[in-house]
Amino acid sequence: MLAAGGHLDVEELTAAARERLGTLTSQAVYEMLRHFLETGLVTKFERPGWPAVFELTGLPHQHAMCVNCGRVQNVPHVAPVPPTNDLRDWQVNDADIVFKGLCPNCRAS
Structure with a gap:
């Protein structure tokens, strides 16, 4: 599936x-x-x-999510590099960005 x-x-x-x-x-x-x-x-x-x-x-990607219907779509976007000054002594392995808004179907209705 x-x-x-x-x-x-x-x-x-x-x-x-x-x-x-x-x-x-x-x-x-x-x-x-x-x-x-x-x-x-x-x-x-x-x-x-x-x-x-x-x-x-x-492949690595980010997501867009419709705040009205919950639809999720992949976004081929590289996550930003974390600010090292603010995360001293951290081992950061990944970052996620979620673009939130209305999908085309929800915008049309």
């Missing part, structure tokens, strides 16, 4: 997988996602006020 692209939450993943496989429990989907996260196959994007979404791990 994730190989088709996009960002899916657990309920969307479960419903799509049930259409293809027949019976499938939400618990089985949670267990598969936990395993995929542990092995680095998928990544999880937390959406404040919305269920988290999952996607296949790929």
Whole structure:
């Protein structure tokens, strides 16, 4: 389901997988996602006020999120280099930027 692209939450993943496989429990989907996260196959994007979404791990990117409907889109953008003066003695491994606003569908309505 994730190989088709996009960002899916657990309920969307479960419903799509049930259409293809027949019976499938939400618990089985949670267990598969936990395993995929542990092995680095998928990544999880937390959406404040919305269920988290999952996607296949790929090239580094940032995200845009619609504050109205929760839609998430990948943005091919390199995260900034953290300010070293403000983070002395820190080992920073990554940074995330989330662009927030209205998606084209929500803007049109």
